[in-house]
Amino acid sequence: MKRSVAILSSAVLVVALLTGCGKGDDNAEASKPTNQNQPAQAGDQANANDPLAQFPKLNLPFSVDPNAAVVEYQGGTLSGKEFETFLRVINFLNPMQGQMIEVADQEMLKTFAREFTATKILAAKADAAIEKESRETAEKSFDKIKGQYLSLLGKDEAKFDKLMENQGVSKDVVIDQMTLINNSINVLKKNIDDAMLKKMYDGMNKESLTVASVRHILISTEKRKPEEALKLANDLAARLKKGEDFAKLAKEYSDDPGSKDTGGLYEDADVSQWVPEFKDAALNLPIGQISEPVKTDYGYHVMKVESRKQKSFDEMKEQLRAQALEQEYDKFGKTELDKLITKYNLPEPKPAAGQAKK
Structure with a gap:
């Protein structure tokens, strides 16, 4: 349990x-x-x-x-x-x-x-x-x-x-x-007061506090050779940089069932949940910029960060209270x-x- x-x-x-x-x-x-x-x-x-x-x-x-x-x-x-x-x-x-x-x-x-x-x-x-x-x-x-x-x-x-x-x-x-x-x-x-929760908040790292809205297109290497997946990802990145609609291309090409139907969008998601390479791009890619293909164990991702922010203490308070309760x-x-x-x-x-x- x-x-x-x-x-x-x-x-x-x-x-x-x-x-x-x-x-x-x-x-x-x-x-x-x-x-x-x-x-x-x-x-x-x-x-x-x-x-x-x-x-x-x-x-x-x-x-x-x-x-x-x-x-x-x-x-x-x-x-x-x-x-x-x-x-x-x-x-x-x-x-x-x-x-x-x-x-x-x-x-x-x-x-x-x-x-x-x-x-x-x-x-x-x-x-x-x-x-x-x-x-x-x-x-x-x-x-x-x-x-x-x-x-x-x-x-x-x-x-x-x-x-x-x-x-x-x-x-x-x-x-x-x-x-x-x-x-x-x-x-x-x-035994849990705001001072305790604020101390917990101040001790959290940037990743734990950051939420981002990220669009991506996954080109999986599960059924393709890596070089084929990379070529397709590069082609899609080039098309996106020329102004083609991200959501439309994601619905057509993405191999990620979790975001395909939403045009590749993960909205206001905790970046800490993602695999390291995807998380690093979500944390550091300039807002609105189309990425070069990002390689993970799943394949190649073409990404665009639409928004990114750090959650405030007030936004985190109840989550921190639950963690403190566990402790x-x-x-x-x-x-x-x-x-x-x-x-x-x-x-x-x-x-x-x-x-x-x-």
């Missing part, structure tokens, strides 16, 4: 529904449609007609006594019931993470348990003002999540209610869980959390946990 469960705010989790839903086999994308060239079975056809079928019940890969102490820590415990509820809510908020839960091995269960224990410990430090803010955010986020589900369920409230019932959660349970997560986040945020959580984990946890009593995963659900 690249990103800690404990610091996934409700607002972040909401986005999960927009990026893909449902559950498939281990090698399929969650939102990938059924192969329409295969004959449909009766059960498959029924599922295709039922939007609830894309959100099957979460099958936990273990059994645990609700009253058992799954994790013991200084000042409290994480019960089996709390752990199950947490995993079911995470699945409801992010169906794709539910797939990870169903195939979790012992180490992954420990990670989930550790993250939720961190959430409980941090949330316990919340005062009344934090609690109020966290619950209000959770309630608004629930409404957004519900709206996204309803858009996938034909605006059918009854189906949404059935979905929640199938998932073993309720509105109150979800809001309580999101409030707990938000409490833990807001407790960490108390605060990492610091808490390394310096406090594992000292506070005294014992894990994790349930054994079932043998079928490593198999995809049919």
